[in-house]
Amino acid sequence: MSQQQETKTHLFGEMDLNLDVGYQAVKDQAFHIAEACGYFIKYSTNLIELYSNDYDIVKITFENDKVTKVLRSEDNGSNYEELEIKEKMFKVSPKTLLAYNSKIKYGNEKSLPMCQGMAINKLVKEYSIPAISYGYHFNLIGIETHKQFLMWRDLGYGLEFLGIINKDGSTPK
Amino acid sequence: MTSNYEEKQARKLERYNQLAEKAVLESNRLDKINRSIGDCMNGTPILVGHHSEGRHRRELERMQNRARKVFELRDKAEHYENKADNIVNPKAISSDDPEAIQKLNAEIAELEKQRHELKNNYVINKKAEWFEEGSEHYRKLELESVTRKIRDKKKRIEQLRALNKIPSEDKTLNGITLSIDKTDNRVKLFFPSIPSEETRSKLKSSGFHWSPTNQAWQRMISNYAIYEAEQILNEVKA
Numbered sequence: 001m002s003q004q005q006e007t008k009t010h011l012f013g014e015m016d017l018n019l020d021v022g023y024q025a026v027k028d029q030a031f032h033i034a035e036a037c038g039y040f041i042k043y044s045t046n047l048i049e050l051y052s053n054d055y056d057i058v059k060i061t062f063e064n065d066k067v068t069k070v071l072r073s074e075d076n077g078s079n080y081e082e083l084e085i086k087e088k089m090f091k092v093s094p095k096t097l098l099a100y101n102s103k104i105k106y107g108n109e110k111s112l113p114m115c116q117g118m119a120i121n122k123l124v125k126e127y128s129i130p131a132i133s134y135g136y137h138f139n140l141i142g143i144e145t146h147k148q149f150l151m152w153r154d155l156g157y158g159l160e161f162l163g164i165i166n167k168d169g170s171t172p173k
Numbered sequence: 174m175t176s177n178y179e180e181k182q183a184r185k186l187e188r189y190n191q192l193a194e195k196a197v198l199e200s201n202r203l204d205k206i207n208r209s210i211g212d213c214m215n216g217t218p219i220l221v222g223h224h225s226e227g228r229h230r231r232e233l234e235r236m237q238n239r240a241r242k243v244f245e246l247r248d249k250a251e252h253y254e255n256k257a258d259n260i261v262n263p264k265a266i267s268s269d270d271p272e273a274i275q276k277l278n279a280e281i282a283e284l285e286k287q288r289h290e291l292k293n294n295y296v297i298n299k300k301a302e303w304f305e306e307g308s309e310h311y312r313k314l315e316l317e318s319v320t321r322k323i324r325d326k327k328k329r330i331e332q333l334r335a336l337n338k339i340p341s342e343d344k345t346l347n348g349i350t351l352s353i354d355k356t357d358n359r360v361k362l363f364f365p366s367i368p369s370e371e372t373r374s375k376l377k378s379s380g381f382h383w384s385p386t387n388q389a390w391q392r393m394i395s396n397y398a399i400y401e402a403e404q405i406l407n408e409v410k411a
Contacts, residue, residue, distance in 0.1 A: 010318045013325050014265035032259040036267035037329075038393025040380035051380075053332060053395040 009083070011072060012056035013037060022065045023048075094171045097163050101149050104142040106135040116141055119152070119159055177356070178269050186260045193253035200246035203239045210236060268393060269358045274330055281326050288319045336394055349409060351402050353394065360398045361389040362405065372409055379405065 008016040014037050017029050027041075027048055034041050040051040050058040055076040061069040070083040112120065116136040123143060124131050133144045139154040140162075151162040165171060210232065219229045266276045291312060298307030341355045350363040362381065364372075368390075379401040381390040392398045 010322050010325075013329055016264075016322075028255060029264065032255075032263075033265040035259075036263060036265040036269075038268050038395055038398070042378070053397060054328070 009070070011050065011058045012052045013039070015039065015050055015052070015058070019060070019067045019070070023062045026060065094163070094165060097151060097165045098169060100137070100140050100151060100162070101142060101165060103137040104135040104140055105137070106133040106142065106144050108133055112136065115154055119154060123152070178271055181269070182260055186257055189253045189257040189260070193250045193257065196246045196250035196253065200243045200250065203246070204243045207236050207239045207243070268333060274333055277326050277330050281323055284319055284323045284326070288316065288323065291316045291319060339394065346406050347409065349406055351406050353399065357387070358394050359391040360394050360402050361387060361391040362402055363389050368409070372405070375405060375408070
């Protein structure tokens, strides 16, 4: 299976779109397919609505040029189901985040290893994170706030954001 | 012998390439003008109160407008290049293609193979994250997606067969003609004169486009398109 096929999301009929490329590119792809198949597209600033020749309707919502919600209806808009897109935007699952979090030892030690220490310092200062404690486990970095744990992975040349987990184990909405 | 569809696609490709080329040439020309003027002016400040002030300001404004136009033309060129690319490497099988059903059947056969592989020969990698290739969750999603694609393609074949049975038809009401043109695979609405703003927006929101070639508002044939056209016809009549 090619990389191109992997990244495409099947919505209905021939409407297979790569949703990771931003609003304009998604719209262009959709128009090319619609032109070939006779589908109908409506769009506004942050929303693209796709109508099939049948009863399928898909609504793609964008925020900051990223897809946040994909709703699909197979009965002309009476019922919508949300596609599993949001979960894909997280690098790791909430379950894995919890497992990572349990390995990180949080505290307020000032003598941290250079890489992790610099990263934590930079994150707290740059993004004004109200940190109450911080910690690391190998290349994992965590910052604890009053309600949440924020986690990153140190890649050596930068940080990869892993996700946020609430203190009660749930994911923030 | 080339079919009507292939001829049409070739004409479209030629036109899009011409338009893209024209936009690139024009943007290069304007860019060249801007650069040569920029070199001459070389950051000279505006001499306030001097007789050259007005001309200087106007020239700067013209340069800005040209620069904006350069970017607009580049976007336009990219737009037509994308359109041309879509003809060379189509992202979907066109309903206009007379071989659409055969092509869809070939795709279904390919997808059936994929489904068989996913069902019987998929190797689960226990180390893979839940969202990565190799995980059970990924397999489930892929299987769902492939099954859905097969179902949708079969449904499309049925639709195409049903559309083939729709007869060509012309209907006129209050001077407006609704034409179901099987040769072009379009539902066309011919108005005796330019329709009102309200009708035009209704046409656009129903998926109809103005075709300068056919001098008609048209949309690809589907049951829904015919229904929408009839609705417009009745509304305009009323």
